[in-house]
Structure formats: structure tokens, C-alpha cells
Amino acid sequence: MFPGHAEMIHFTCDLCHRAIDCEDEVRYVVRLEVYASLDADADPGEERDHLQEIEDILEGVDDLSDPDVGADVYHQARYDLCSACRKRFVKNPLGRGVAANLDFSNN
Ligand SMILES: [Zn+2]
Structure with a gap:
């Protein structure tokens, strides 16, 4: 479309x-990671593999056959x-008080 124009990846x-x-x-x-803390039964002294823990959680909700639950x-x-x-985000990562101005919805 634009011959000779350098291929650039544009970020928004x-x-x-x-x-x-x-x-x-x-x-x-x-990078945002939000997960349910379902480790009430876990031994606090036991270091569990983080990914394994999430796999366990996701396996546990498979039975519900509701894709939204995952x-x-x-x-x-x-x-x-x-x-x-970035400056604004670091100051207020959870958007407290300005939630209406932050569009973090995943659409
Ligand atoms: Zn910006």
C-alpha cells in the first residue's frame, strides 16, 4: 500500500x-493479573507452583460448564x-475516585 514505507508496528x-x-x-x-484466592486449605509453609495453582482452580470450575466463571x-x-x-496509572492503579475516567473494560 505504501511502497518503501518502513513497516511499523503502531501501539495505541x-x-x-x-x-x-x-x-x-x-x-x-x-500486565494485569486478577485471580481468586482460594488457598484457604493450603499450608502457608508450602510454596506452591503459581501456575499449577491456577490450573487447579480452573479445573475446579470446569464442572460448572459456565464459561464466565473461569x-x-x-x-x-x-x-x-x-x-x-503511565504516570497517572502508577499514582492511582486502581482508579480510585476517577473510575469513570478510566476505561479498563475489555471490549
Ligand atoms: Zn495515554
Whole structure:
């Protein structure tokens, strides 16, 4: 489509939806992991493999045959942020008080 134009991967800030120019600015990645803590029976002295634990949780909810339950138990997402939004995010990662301004919905 644009012969000679360098192939570039464009990232968009997931908070302000601005294109991030990776040549001029740093792109920040937020990795979000939310999972149900169902380890009431676990021995606190026993170091369990984290992934194995999640597999166990997901196996446990298989029987419910409800695909939404798995997402409730374990949810992982990744967001790209520009430097300005990174500053805001680090100050207030949970969006306390400004939840209406942060669109973290996964649509
Ligand atoms: Zn931004």
C-alpha cells in the first residue's frame, strides 16, 4: 500500500487512545493479573507452583460448564500506556475516585 514505507508496528495507549510513536517515546506495558484466592486449605509453609495453582482452580470450575466463571476466577490482561498515562496509572492503579475516567473494560 505504501511502497518503501518502513513497516511499523503502531501501539495505541489503552487509556487515552493516543498512538504511541515508539521511535520518540517509551511505551509502557501494564500486565494485569486478577485471580481468586482460594488457598484457604493450603499450608502457608508450602510454596506452591503459581501456575499449577491456577490450573487447579480452573479445573475446579470446569464442572460448572459456565464459561464466565473461569474469567471470574482468573483474568489476565495487558495494556499499553504512553508515558503520561503511565504516570497517572502508577499514582492511582486502581482508579480510585476517577473510575469513570478510566476505561479498563475489555471490549
Ligand atoms: Zn495515554
